[in-house]
Amino acid sequence: MTDVMLAVRNVSKAFGAHQVVDNLSFTLNRADRLAIFAPSGAGKTTLLRLVAGLEQPDSGDITLQARSVITIFQEPRLFPFLTVEENIFLPFKAQGRAISPSDRQNASRWLEVSELLPFIHHYPCQLSGGMKQKAALIRGLLGHPDLVLLDEPFQSIGVESRQSLIRFMLDFTPGQTLLLVTHSGEEIQQLAQKVLVFQQPCLTRPRECFVENFSESGWPARQHEIMINNSDASPVSPVSAPHGLTY
Amino acid sequence: MKRSKAFITPLINEAAGFTLIMLIWGAASLFYPPYIIPSPWDVLGSVKTFLPQDFMLHLNITLYRIFAGFTISLLLGTILGVLAHLKGWSAPMNSLMLALQVLPGMVLGVIFLLMFGLGSATPILLIATLTLPTLALNTMNGLAKTDKALQELLVTLHARRSVTFTHIILPALIPVLQSNFSLGIGLAAKVVVMGEFIGAQDGLGYLLNAARITFDMKEVFFYLIVLLLFTLLLQALQSLFSSLFLKKYFYPE
Numbered sequence: 001m002t003d004v005m006l007a008v009r010n011v012s013k014a015f016g017a018h019q020v021v022d023n024l025s026f027t028l029n030r031a032d033r034l035a036i037f038a039p040s041g042a043g044k045t046t047l048l049r050l051v052a053g054l055e056q057p058d059s060g061d062i063t064l065q066a067r068s069v070i071t072i073f074q075e076p077r078l079f080p081f082l083t084v085e086e087n088i089f090l091p092f093k094a095q096g097r098a099i100s101p102s103d104r105q106n107a108s109r110w111l112e113v114s115e116l117l118p119f120i121h122h123y124p125c126q127l128s129g130g131m132k133q134k135a136a137l138i139r140g141l142l143g144h145p146d147l148v149l150l151d152e153p154f155q156s157i158g159v160e161s162r163q164s165l166i167r168f169m170l171d172f173t174p175g176q177t178l179l180l181v182t183h184s185g186e187e188i189q190q191l192a193q194k195v196l197v198f199q200q201p202c203l204t205r206p207r208e209c210f211v212e213n214f215s216e217s218g219w220p221a222r223q224h225e226i227m228i229n230n231s232d233a234s235p236v237s238p239v240s241a242p243h244g245l246t247y
Numbered sequence: 248m249k250r251s252k253a254f255i256t257p258l259i260n261e262a263a264g265f266t267l268i269m270l271i272w273g274a275a276s277l278f279y280p281p282y283i284i285p286s287p288w289d290v291l292g293s294v295k296t297f298l299p300q301d302f303m304l305h306l307n308i309t310l311y312r313i314f315a316g317f318t319i320s321l322l323l324g325t326i327l328g329v330l331a332h333l334k335g336w337s338a339p340m341n342s343l344m345l346a347l348q349v350l351p352g353m354v355l356g357v358i359f360l361l362m363f364g365l366g367s368a369t370p371i372l373l374i375a376t377l378t379l380p381t382l383a384l385n386t387m388n389g390l391a392k393t394d395k396a397l398q399e400l401l402v403t404l405h406a407r408r409s410v411t412f413t414h415i416i417l418p419a420l421i422p423v424l425q426s427n428f429s430l431g432i433g434l435a436a437k438v439v440v441m442g443e444f445i446g447a448q449d450g451l452g453y454l455l456n457a458a459r460i461t462f463d464m465k466e467v468f469f470y471l472i473v474l475l476l477f478t479l480l481l482q483a484l485q486s487l488f489s490s491l492f493l494k495k496y497f498y499p500e
Contacts, residue, residue, distance in 0.1 A: 052403050053402070053403070054399055054402065054403065069403070070403070070404070071400075071403040073396075073400070075396065077396050077397055077399075077400045079397060079414060081418055081495045081496050090404070090414075091404050093410060094401060094404040094405070094406035094407065094410045095404065095405060095406070095407070096407055123495075
């Protein structure tokens with residue numbers, strides 16, 4: 001199988017007059033952990049939805065080589081009438097796959113790390129927002145999918161818990177191919193290997209950036225360290241965001 | 248919930264509803280003469296004088312007609328509502344059901360009588376036709392509230408159709424079926440009386456009609472209370488079934 005898991009070629013998407021993605025191209029190789037860093041409302045979520053097949057591009061094409069792709073949304077999207085255990089094993093049930101003893105063992109380890117083990121038979125309405133998001137994360141990663149699309153998944157999880165989950169995630173799924181959209185420099189530092197930075201309030205002409213160049217606040221630390229792969233684009237300012245943009 | 252509590256709670260709720268109606272009836276009877284509104288105790292005291300020997304036969308026939316008509320409309324209404332939702336026929340189905348809803352029951356009853364003659368067909372068809380629009384519209388509107396975010400999640404998981412049905416359609420359908428049952432059974436009990444007025448020579452509607460003609464209001468009120476009790480009992484059974492088997496689908500938001 002080829003090493004390219006995802007190829008996005010000249011993809012554009014608009015909602016009415018609002019251009020959200022404009023002629024965007026990038027590739028994601030096996031075991032890559034790529035973060036998309038862009039202003040609020042720039043279309044990061046739309047990009048993930050396009051890759052997940054929930055939206056169709058107006059032009060361009062998206063090629064997925066991954067056999068199994070899991071999307072972990074901003075909201076937990078747990079089934080309210082299923083327990084935590086039933087929710088985390090849902091992908092197996094949905095695809096008619098058997099749950100092996102090792103899957104159950106992995107689930108227990110995940111639940112332990114995320115401190116959800118005592119809540120395994122609880123329903124989502126009995127959990128806090130952070131606990132729900134952890135359950136959604138476990139559900140996404142448990143089956144070792146080829147590609148994981150993460151849409152700001154740690155937003156509602158507390159700092160300590162977030163760090164232990166990220167650490168566990170990287171230990172548990174080494175070589176996991178990830179496409180992450182986030183606002184958090186901390187998440188980029190911990191999770192991503194490279195970053196595509198978008199300056200415009202629309203996803204177009206990205207600059208590739210090393211993770212080390214990201215400060216925890218989320219902005220590249222030093223301007224000259226930004227790897228620009230787009231010669232006609234102006235460099236991203238490390239000091240202040242371009243006018244009108246909120247990162 | 249403990250099983251005993253699950254059994255007692257719906258019964259208590261329905262008994263409370265029944266008691267309230269009896270109290271209102273009792274209070275109203277204080278302001279009107281017995282030939283207009285007889286008191287509950289007057290009706291109870293004189294049951295023996297008007298109750299026909301074959302009362303149980305009439306009762307059974309009426310219950311059979313309610314069940315038959317209601318089952319047809321529940322099945323048909325649910326199927327039409329689900330189809331309209333899945334196939335995107337909501338707008339035309341809405342218009343069709345609204346058109347059916349304005350058809351006067353008396354006219355339909357006479358048409359069915361002319362088509363099928365005296366017997367069970369007229370009341371059964373009348374119940375099925377007059378309750379169908381309410382149940383189909385309720386099903387359609389209930390299913391319109393399926394959780395789109397969860398539907399998307401299943402799309403990304405490439406879920407099998409059966410999983411989409413059990414995790415998206417069925418959970419949206421269960422509260423709809425519950426409200427269909429509550430709405431429909433009350434409506435069916437009302438319509439069966441009209442159907443038996445028009446097209447039958449037996450059943451509670453027929454007895455009620457005979458009592459109405461002779462202005463025997465004690466008898467009229469007695470048959471109304473029998474129908475009410477039957478409806479409340481079915482409602483209690485349905486609540487019991489929901490609390491025992493479907494509780495997980497009724498979760499706090």
